[in-house]
Amino acid sequence: MVNEKMILARVIGNVVASHKNQRYEGSRIMLCRMITPEGKDTNTTLLALDAVDAGEGDNVLIAREGFSASTAATGKPGAAIDSAIVGVIDRVDLLEADK
Amino acid sequence: MQLARVIGNVVSTVKNKSLRGRKIMIVQNLDEKLEPVGQPLVALDAAGCGMGELVFWCRGKEAAFPFKRDPTPTDCTIVAIVDSDEHVNNFELKTKN
Secondary structure, three states, X not given: OOOOOEEEEEEEEEEXXXXXXXXXXXXXXXXXEEEOOOOOXXXXXXXXXXXOOOOOOOEEEEEOOHHHXXXXXXXXXXXXXXXXXXXXXXOOOOOOOOO | OEEEEEEEEEOXXXXXXXXXXXXXXXXXXXXXXXXXXXXXXXXXXXXXXXXXXXXXXEEOHHHHHHHOOOOOOOOEEEEEEOOOHHHEEEHHHHHHO
C-alpha cells in the first residue's frame, strides 16, 4: 500500500455503503486512482471521502492522514476516516526536463 | 480506506482484554475491478460484517476510534459494508465497452 500522505489522484467512481460508521453519514465515498504529477495512471486505487464536491473524472488532491482527513470530511477529528479529497486540481506545472 | 473482501476470521481467546468480544477478520484487499491485490490482512470488525461480504477498512490510529472508550489495539478496522458488488460504480469500466 502506498504510504505517501498527500497524493494526486483521479476520481474514477464511487461506492455506496448504507451500513457504515456513523461519522461517514452524508459523505460521498469516492473510488480514486493515484496518478503521477505528469498525469499518468498508477495501478494504486483507494477510497477517499469527498470534502470538495469532486466529480467523476476530476483530478484531485487526497490527504491520507486520519486527523486531517476526518477534519476535512466531517468538520472535526476523531473519526475512523484515513483519506479525504481536499482539493480539485486545475493544473499541474512541472519543471521542463532539460532536453 | 480500501475495498476488501472478508475471507476469514481469527479465533483468539488469549488476547489483549480490550479485544474481548471483538470479531477479528481476515480480509483480502481488492482493486477497482474487485480483483484481489496484495496480501490478505487482519482487520477488526466495527461494522458487523460476515464472511464473503464486500467491506472497506480504515487504517492508522483512527482505526481505534470506533471503539472509542476502550483503548483498542488495532490499526486496521472494518468501518463499512458495501451494499453489494454492484454498488461499486467504476466509470473506467463503463467507458471501456
